[in-house]
Amino acid sequence: MKxxxxxxxxxxxxxxxxxxxxxxxxxxxxxxxxxxxxIQFVMKSSEVVPMEFWGIAERxxxxxxxxxxxxxxxxxxxxxxxxxxxIIILEEVIEQRPPLIVLVAADYVRLVDSVKKAExxxxxxxTFDSGIDSSIPVSFIATDNIAAGEKAGREMLRLLExxxxxxxxxxxxxxxxxxxIDREKGVRQAIDATQIIxxxxxxxxEDKAYEITLGLLDDPTLGGIVALNEVASLGAARAxxxxxxxxxxxxxxxxxxVRELTFLEAGVIDATVVQRPYNMGYMAVKIAVDYLxxxxxxxxxxxxxxxxxxxxxxxxxxxELLYPFRNSP
Amino acid sequence: xxxxxxxGTLGSRIYTVFIVFIFGTIFIMQIxxxxxxxxxxxxxxxxxxxxxxxxLTRQIDSYIEDMENLSLAIIxxxxxxxxxRSEYAVSLNDHRALIQEQIGRYLKARDDILNIYFTxxxxxxxxxxxxxxxxxxxxxxxxxxxxxxxxxxxxxxxSGSYVQNLIVGEYSWVTSLSRGILSSDTEEPLGVLLVDLxxxxxxxxxxxxxxGRRGYNFILDENGDYVYHPTQQLxxxxxxxxxxxxxxxxxxxxxxxxxxxxxxxxxxNTSSMTGWxxxxxxxxxxxxxxxxxxxxxYAAIGLILFLIxxxxxxxxxxxxxxxxKRLQGIMKSVDTGDFHLVGQIDATDEIRELAHDYDxxxxxxxxxxxxNVKEQELKRKSDLKALQAQIxxxxxxxxxxxxxWMGEMRQHKEVVLMTSALSKLMRISISKGRELISxxxxxxxxxxxxxxxxxxxxxxxxxxxxxDPGIGDEHILKIxxxxxxxxxxxxxxxxxxxxxxxxxxxxxxxxxxxxxxSDNGRGMSPETVEKLNTLREEPDxxxxxxxxxxxxxxxxxARIRLYFGESYGLHCESTPxxxxxxxxxxxxxxxxx
Numbered sequence: 032m033k034x035x036x037x038x039x040x041x042x043x044x045x046x047x048x049x050x051x052x053x054x055x056x057x058x059x060x061x062x063x064x065x066x067x068x069x070i071q072f073v074m075k076s077s078e079v080v081p082m083e084f085w086g087i088a089e090r091x092x093x094x095x096x097x098x099x100x101x102x103x104x105x106x107x108x109x110x111x112x113x114x115x116x117x118i119i120i121l122e123e124v125i126e127q128r129p130p131l132i133v134l135v136a137a138d139y140v141r142l143v144d145s146v147k148k149a150e151x152x153x154x155x156x157x158t159f160d161s162g163i164d165s166s167i168p169v170s171f172i173a174t175d176n177i178a179a180g181e182k183a184g185r186e187m188l189r190l191l192e193x194x195x196x197x198x199x200x201x202x203x204x205x206x207x208x209x210x211x212i213d214r215e216k217g218v219r220q221a222i223d224a225t226q227i228i229x230x231x232x233x234x235x236x237e238d239k240a241y242e243i244t245l246g247l248l249d250d251p252t253l254g255g256i257v258a259l260n261e262v263a264s265l266g267a268a269r270a271x272x273x274x275x276x277x278x279x280x281x282x283x284x285x286x287x288x289v290r291e292l293t294f295l296e297a298g299v300i301d302a303t304v305v306q307r308p309y310n311m312g313y314m315a316v317k318i319a320v321d322y323l324x325x326x327x328x329x330x331x332x333x334x335x336x337x338x339x340x341x342x343x344x345x346x347x348x349x350x351e352l353l354y355p356f357r358n359s360p
Numbered sequence: 361x362x363x364x365x366x367x368g369t370l371g372s373r374i375y376t377v378f379i380v381f382i383f384g385t386i387f388i389m390q391i392x393x394x395x396x397x398x399x400x401x402x403x404x405x406x407x408x409x410x411x412x413x414x415x416l417t418r419q420i421d422s423y424i425e426d427m428e429n430l431s432l433a434i435i436x437x438x439x440x441x442x443x444x445r446s447e448y449a450v451s452l453n454d455h456r457a458l459i460q461e462q463i464g465r466y467l468k469a470r471d472d473i474l475n476i477y478f479t480x481x482x483x484x485x486x487x488x489x490x491x492x493x494x495x496x497x498x499x500x501x502x503x504x505x506x507x508x509x510x511x512x513x514x515x516x517x518x519s520g521s522y523v524q525n526l527i528v529g530e531y532s533w534v535t536s537l538s539r540g541i542l543s544s545d546t547e548e549p550l551g552v553l554l555v556d557l558x559x560x561x562x563x564x565x566x567x568x569x570x571x572g573r574r575g576y577n578f579i580l581d582e583n584g585d586y587v588y589h590p591t592q593q594l595x596x597x598x599x600x601x602x603x604x605x606x607x608x609x610x611x612x613x614x615x616x617x618x619x620x621x622x623x624x625x626x627x628x629n630t631s632s633m634t635g636w637x638x639x640x641x642x643x644x645x646x647x648x649x650x651x652x653x654x655x656x657x658y659a660a661i662g663l664i665l666f667l668i669x670x671x672x673x674x675x676x677x678x679x680x681x682x683x684x685k686r687l688q689g690i691m692k693s694v695d696t697g698d699f700h701l702v703g704q705i706d707a708t709d710e711i712r713e714l715a716h717d718y719d720x721x722x723x724x725x726x727x728x729x730x731x732n733v734k735e736q737e738l739k740r741k742s743d744l745k746a747l748q749a750q751i752x753x754x755x756x757x758x759x760x761x762x763x764x765w766m767g768e769m770r771q772h773k774e775v776v777l778m779t780s781a782l783s784k785l786m787r788i789s790i791s792k793g794r795e796l797i798s799x800x801x802x803x804x805x806x807x808x809x810x811x812x813x814x815x816x817x818x819x820x821x822x823x824x825x826x827x828d829p830g831i832g833d834e835h836i837l838k839i840x841x842x843x844x845x846x847x848x849x850x851x852x853x854x855x856x857x858x859x860x861x862x863x864x865x866x867x868x869x870x871x872x873x874x875x876x877x878s879d880n881g882r883g884m885s886p887e888t889v890e891k892l893n894t895l896r897e898e899p900d901x902x903x904x905x906x907x908x909x910x911x912x913x914x915x916x917x918a919r920i921r922l923y924f925g926e927s928y929g930l931h932c933e934s935t936p937x938x939x940x941x942x943x944x945x946x947x948x949x950x951x952x953x
Contacts, residue, residue: 034671034674037667037670037671037673037674038667038670040379040666040670041663041666041667041670042663044383044386044387044662044663044666045659045660045662045663045666046659047387048387048390048391048658048659048662048663049655049656049658049659049662051387051391052390052391052394052655052658052659053655091593094590094591094594097573097574098574100573100574289529289531290529292531293528293529296495296497296498296525297497298497307593307597309591309593309594310593310594310597310599313591313594313599314599334597335597345522345523345525347520347522347585347586348596349596350522350523350533351592351593351596352593352596353523353531354523354531354532354533355593356533356559356563356592
């Protein structure tokens with residue numbers, strides 16, 4: 032036998048050996064997807080200070096990224112209202128040809144074109160928290176905002192039971208965002224339309240919400256305010272507290288900023304519907320990884336919401352949800 | 361090379377055995393040692409994780425112990441008993457500054473203490489940090505730390521982690537130590553000391569002491585409720601699930617404080633100080649991070665071993681097969697009749713010995729062959745001699761008989777004639793022992809014979825000799841024609857009544873000398889002719905020899921073929937009642953040359 036044949040045979044044997052070891056390895060260890068590039072997250076606001084929500088969502092994202100062995104990159108405009116800025120960022124991200132884009136749409140309609148472009152490049156898009164008006168995204172991970180709004184509406188009805196003032200006002204944060212639209216829809220599903228005197232928009236500005244609420248409080252029939260996000264809730268609560276009307280006006284809020292919780296303890300805010308941003312971020316990564324691994328993913332994943340009142344706010348199971356651990360090393 | 365892979369060759373067998381068995385062995389060896397490596401690494405990881413976990417538990421314990429000692433010291437030193445014992449309303453203002461200063465020292469010294477509080481039995485809170493505003497909505501008398509501390513006044517109560525809401529606008533994660541403050545005289549409880557530890561310290565401990573990329577630690581209390589979990593929200597919302605029941609069960613056992621669900625290894629260590637179960641989770645695929653590297657290493661080692669074995673096999677096989685093949689090649693020469701010697705070859709002792717023995721054998725065969733040739737030659741010569749010798753006595757007896765008979769009849773002239781003819785005959789027959797004589801001499805010999813026979817059978821036949829004078833100097837085997845003439849007389853002419861005629865011719869045709877001896881005697885049946893022509897090939901046929909018929913003819917034929925080769929000899933033609941012609945073919949001197 033020629034030496035080169037021995038070499039060939041040995042190489043073949045070694046390859047077979049490697050193959051065998053690989054089989055062994057595959058049996059031992061579940062396969063993780065390997066990505067050359069990070070999964071791109073396009074958020075809607077990179078400023079954590081006004082909206083703690085996104086900080087927690089990011090922790091969920093990072094935790095899942097660590098667990099699933101993928102890298103993620105986060106980008107986005109500083110403020111939620113900078114929709115043009117988000118479109119530019121999304122376009123830039125598409126040019127990087129990432130394996131997948133997770134989008135938190137700042138606008139329900141205006142980002143559709145960019146998402147179509149991503150689709151034409153074969154980049155799958157997953158939306159979370161706020162979706163877009165398109166069927167392109169492979170999955171949408173969010174709180175079922177209609178259900179959450181309904182929860183808030185029902186709680187408001189419960190709070191107003193037996194009270195004199197029965198009219199309800201809705202303070203929403205932004206006109207065109209899907210979250211605002213769905214939550215309002217949910218509230219209106221729970222409450223009879225005649226009971227609702229209207230919806231006001233604060234454009235994600237606390238002071239504006241404060242001014243709106245002060246105006247509303249002049250109405251002697253108003254018994255309750257449903258504020259549809261953190262900023263609107265804080266503005267409304269501040270106004271009610273300033274007017275010392277916490278016993279007269281029932282406030283059902285959304286989200287769980289520290290100041291909201293103080294208002295909740297003080298009885299200004301009577302209930303707040305809390306989302307699970309941590310789970311949302313975590314599930315966004317999990318579903319993205321599942322999709323990239325070829326596993327089936329749900330079209331919509333509801334991360335759920337919890338109604339927090341003064342009574343249950345210090346229950347063990349809600350503590351971390353309401354008072355997240357500070358980011359620690 | 362092609363030959364090596366034919367089934368049944370030495371090479372193919374060696375290769376099959378080596379490759380199947382040794383490669384197989386290496387293969388199994390590599391897989392087993394790979395498995396062994398994996399197991400070893402896993403076990404050492406498990407061991408180190410155990411160590412790490414007990415270290416973590418000890419650190420948590422010692423941390424809590426420190427804090428307990430601290431809280432005892434605070435109670436001793438701060439004079440809190442005095443404060444609480446005296447009328448609260450009075451003492452509060454009198455001692456606030458003093459106590460705050462004293463306790464404030466501990467607060468400043470320890471970063472990890474969030475705050476220290478006193479409460480009296482009614483739940484009035486007194487913070488060590490003067491700057492903070494007590495949350496008016498919190499009700500400490502319902503808090504577990506307050507209730508437990510008063511129920512167990514001689515113990516330090518360690519709470520799990522929770523959000524402390526004693527201060528307005530501040531919700532911090534704490535682990536708290538609470539202890540009833542007892543009156544030094546009456547042992548009656550006066551109030552409760554609460555030390556809030558920032559939970560960060562424990563969280564950091566838990567997060568720093570992990571094994572692997574994805575490993576993590578979490579803490580359960582005695583009831584299986586979470587004290588700490590890095591992804592609490594996932595656990596509480598049911599996205600993640602920890603096997604709490606199993607963990608609590610194995611926490612009861614001393615030895616086996618680990619279990620695995622296939623993908624995760626759970627280690628439990630129970631803190632004696634707090635009663636917490638510290639759980640460490642290790643991911644199976646974190647144990648060896650660079651699997652591919654390990655696989656490649658093993659495959660590379662395998663490759664080297666395969667190569668070494670393969671090349672060694674090559675060497676060994678060649679060492680065996682190539683001398684054998686060379687030997688085989690040389691021995692093949694036997695087929696063609698050549699006997700080559702192998703001589704010195706570069707091979708193992710066995711092969712060399714084989715070659716040596718073969719050489720001895722071949723040498724012996726060569727000797728035997730030479731001997732055989734010599735013997736054949738000898739035999740041929742002796743056969744020839746014997747054949748020639750057969751002629752003489754028969755004829756001599758008859759002739760001498762005739763001479764005696766003529767002597768008795770006093771025919772002196774005839775006796776002289778016959779005796780001189782016989783003498784001539786004898787002389788040519790002997791011809792100094794030479795086998796070849798000239799045609800002329802042979803014809804003289806036949807003439808002498810005819811002379812003798814004519815005298816014996818007077819007027820019985822005529823003879824006519826017609827020899828081409830040009831072939832007189834050609835050579836012929838002696839006593840070739842005489843037996844043919846003898847045959848014509850005895851088996852041809854002697855049997856018929858009419859006067860016989862014997863014709864002898866001789867000529868050259870190409871390189872062959874052709875002689876014929878014909879008679880007009882009785883002739884032979886075709887069977888006899890056929891027999892004579894075929895039996896000539898087997899001159900030693902006993903049956904025929906017994907009949908006497910054609911014995912002389914066959915002798916001649918046999919001798920010609922012995923001497924000149926198979927392509928020469930006699931041919932007989934005969935017609936019954938007409939006569940017989942025998943043709944002799946021998947090579948001319950030109951052909952022999």
